[in-house]
Amino acid sequence: RKSSNNNLPYPPGPKPLPIIGNALDIPRDTPWKAFAQWRDRYGDIIHLSALGKHVVVINSNQAAIDLLDKRSANYSDRPDIPMANMTGWTAINIGLIHYGDTWRKHRRLFHQKFRQGMVSDLQPLQTQKARELLSNLLHSPEDFREHLRHFPASVIMYATYGYEIAPHNDPIVTLVDEASKMITETILLGAQVVNVIPALRFLPDWMPGTGFKRVAKACQEKVNNMQDVPFETVKRQLNAGTAVPSWTTELFEENAAQNGGKPDEALIKGVAATAFAVAADTSASSLASFVLAMTLYPEVQAKAQAELDAVVGDKRLPDFGDRESMPYIEALCHEVFRWSPAVPIGVPHAALEDDVYNGHFIPAGTMVLANIWAMTRDERAYTDPSRFMPERFLTPEGKFSDDPLPTFGFGRRICVGRFLAADTLWISVVNMLATFNFAKAKDSMGQEIDVNFGYDDSLIRHLEIDQVETVVHQQLTKTLF
Numbered sequence: 001r002k003s004s005n006n007n008l009p010y011p012p013g014p015k016p017l018p019i020i021g022n023a024l025d026i027p028r029d030t031p032w033k034a035f036a037q038w039r040d041r042y043g044d045i046i047h048l049s050a051l052g053k054h055v056v057v058i059n060s061n062q063a064a065i066d067l068l069d070k071r072s073a074n075y076s077d078r079p080d081i082p083m084a085n086m087t088g089w090t091a092i093n094i095g096l097i098h099y100g101d102t103w104r105k106h107r108r109l110f111h112q113k114f115r116q117g118m119v120s121d122l123q124p125l126q127t128q129k130a131r132e133l134l135s136n137l138l139h140s141p142e143d144f145r146e147h148l149r150h151f152p153a154s155v156i157m158y159a160t161y162g163y164e165i166a167p168h169n170d171p172i173v174t175l176v177d178e179a180s181k182m183i184t185e186t187i188l189l190g191a192q193v194v195n196v197i198p199a200l201r202f203l204p205d206w207m208p209g210t211g212f213k214r215v216a217k218a219c220q221e222k223v224n225n226m227q228d229v230p231f232e233t234v235k236r237q238l239n240a241g242t243a244v245p246s247w248t249t250e251l252f253e254e255n256a257a258q259n260g261g262k263p264d265e266a267l268i269k270g271v272a273a274t275a276f277a278v279a280a281d282t283s284a285s286s287l288a289s290f291v292l293a294m295t296l297y298p299e300v301q302a303k304a305q306a307e308l309d310a311v312v313g314d315k316r317l318p319d320f321g322d323r324e325s326m327p328y329i330e331a332l333c334h335e336v337f338r339w340s341p342a343v344p345i346g347v348p349h350a351a352l353e354d355d356v357y358n359g360h361f362i363p364a365g366t367m368v369l370a371n372i373w374a375m376t377r378d379e380r381a382y383t384d385p386s387r388f389m390p391e392r393f394l395t396p397e398g399k400f401s402d403d404p405l406p407t408f409g410f411g412r413r414i415c416v417g418r419f420l421a422a423d424t425l426w427i428s429v430v431n432m433l434a435t436f437n438f439a440k441a442k443d444s445m446g447q448e449i450d451v452n453f454g455y456d457d458s459l460i461r462h463l464e465i466d467q468v469e470t471v472v473h474q475q476l477t478k479t480l481f
């Protein structure tokens with residue numbers, strides 16, 4: 001358990017076997033829960049190793065702040081993830097690009113578009129799309145899961161490409177969904193054996209156990225299409241003079257001006273495709289968690305609706321201008337992000353240099369996983385953490401207290417879309433609460449049926465919920481649509 005370089009121990013963790021280390025200990029299913037359980041045994045920082053690779057799991061917010069925020073110059077790299085490299089996703093996705101100039105170039109573009117002062121430009125679009133969400137819920141409440149996915153997808157697709165997605169089975173959304181699903185299911189450490197033993201990628205394709213190569217190839221095709229199809233459409237429209245102004249057209253113009261009339265198409269394509277892939281799924285996950293919370297905690301829903309009734313009344317729908325006056329709903333949205341983080345194990349960081357933390361050695365190159373799920377469920381930080389309780393983010397005077405959450409990650413790699421994500425959740429939540437009740441479905445005898453729900457195991461987790469009823473809460477909806 002001692003490192004060879006300086007005789008300091010690695011952080012505690014399960015005992016490694018010779019050569020393969022902890023390769024067999026790395027959990028495949030819900031790793032965030034398994035790692036959280038290990039906390040009782042090994043503490044807030046856990047060390048694993050596999051074939052010379054080091055992995056550190058951080059299970060507490062304080063340790064994540066100490067390392068990933070305060071020492072972010074050292075912990076802002078990303079590790080090589082063999083499946084992500086093999087699918088071509090690393091080359092274009094800012095979230096996986098190594099720390100350095102290329103990452104800075106991508107990050108600058110995202111920051112310019114989605115920083116706090118800029119996202120308000122997208123609020124009229126979000127408001128319009130939130131109203132469409134209400135209309136969809138009204139017309140086919142039984143399809144609420146699909147509508148909740150459609151809403152953030154429609155915002156980001158229009159903002160990025162000026163593209164109006166079809167109400168059902170949109171071909172581009174289907175393409176991106178398929179690609180994202182494949183990617184997020186394969187890049188977690190334990191998801192494919194090659195992620196733990198990278199040398200396996202050099203085995204010939206005919207050898208048993210190399211099925212991951214077929215998965216990577218299929219995924220690569222989808223990654224390419226997902227970049228090319230919407231981008232080529234905008235390019236054609238630009239040439240024909242029919243393009244709707246969008247982030248892609250802005251990037252084209254700006255980048256062409258900077259590069260003597262020749263825009264860096266690979267950069268623009270990658271940035272635009274990444275925006276859709278990371279923004280739509282994460283926000284849809286939070287929206288589904290909101291519906292689950294309202295169904296399980298009707299008293300919270302009633303309180304939020306009372307606040308809306310007092311501030312907005314029942315003659316109009318809420319908009320961003322009402323936000324400051326509704327601290328309970330602000331706290332409720334914050335609680336959704338805490339109660340059910342969409343990216344429970346974050347995106348892995350990597351150490352650039354050797355480091356020592358609390359007497360433990362963390363070698364250069366270590367993959368560092370921030371167990372966001374464990375942090376949001378940490379009893380030392382939150383009383384009764386599995387309970388959905390917006391009040392935890394209100395001061396005794398009833399003001400919203402904006403306590404930073406681990407949900408959006410840490411340091412220089414913190415989620416660059418967090419302000420957009422917060423606006424997306426807020427505008428849809430207020431509009432839905434103003435017009436609908438979410439409740440447990442009832443059986444033929446009028447008895448409530450228990451909600452059936454479960455999250456999957458992927459990097460961005462998806463919620464499946466059943467036995468939820470979407471009931472019109474105010475006549476308002478009927479007059480509006």
Ligand code: HEM
Nearest residue numbers: 094095279282342343346347408409410413415416417421
């Ligand atoms: C509920 C919504 C969202 C959640 C929970 C979420 C969470 C996260 C997390 C945990 C990370 C990794 C941070 C780290 O490495 O420490 C991340 C990165 C990122 N997020 Fe989000 N995100 C959300 C929405 C969005 C949206 C709407 C965008 C739109 C632009 C976005 C863009 C990104 C990008 C580009 C990165 C990579 C940053 C980098 O590596 O420099 N996210 N997000």
